[in-house]
Amino acid sequence: MEKTFFMIKPDGVSRGLVGQVLDRIERRGFTIEKLELREASSELLRKHYEDLVDKPFFLDLECYMTSAPLVIGVISGNHVISSWRTMMGVTNPKDALPGTIRGDFAQAAEDGGGIQNVVHGSDSAESAQREMNIWFGCDL
Numbered sequence: 001m002e003k004t005f006f007m008i009k010p011d012g013v014s015r016g017l018v019g020q021v022l023d024r025i026e027r028r029g030f031t032i033e034k035l036e037l038r039e040a041s042s043e044l045l046r047k048h049y050e051d052l053v054d055k056p057f058f059l060d061l062e063c064y065m066t067s068a069p070l071v072i073g074v075i076s077g078n079h080v081i082s083s084w085r086t087m088m089g090v091t092n093p094k095d096a097l098p099g100t101i102r103g104d105f106a107q108a109a110e111d112g113g114g115i116q117n118v119v120h121g122s123d124s125a126e127s128a129q130r131e132m133n134i135w136f137g138c139d140l
Helices: 010-014 016-027 042-050 058-065 080-088 101-105 125-136
Strands: 001-009 031-038 071-078 119-121
Touching: 001 016, 001 080, 001 125, 010 016, 010 058, 010 071, 016 031, 016 080, 016 101, 031 125, 042 058, 042 125, 071 080, 071 125, 080 101, 080 119
Parallel strands: none
Antiparallel strands: 001 071, 001 119, 031 071
């Protein structure tokens, strides 16, 4: 049974989408192993996005991710990493297909400044373990 880290980002929480996202996870047959409402600290975000810290857009990302609480969790199931990523849809909302979480709920800023794409999911087993360790402080 595979496990992965997932996050409902601040825009998903503030827009009241948590229940709909969790419903999709459960309807797909995945098990929610851990679930927590959390404020993101700058320290956690810098660890989570360590490969982006030096990018010019990182401060905007950090501001967005600290703008409201987020929901973090661990889900498990067969092929959950690739399946969850398919369910989320592509990163940019304008390119996300209807029926995906981002296609149905995410918003791209009209001025091109920033993407609010509702959810995050680990892209590999290694990333999943790393992100679970960062956010929950233990191997899961």
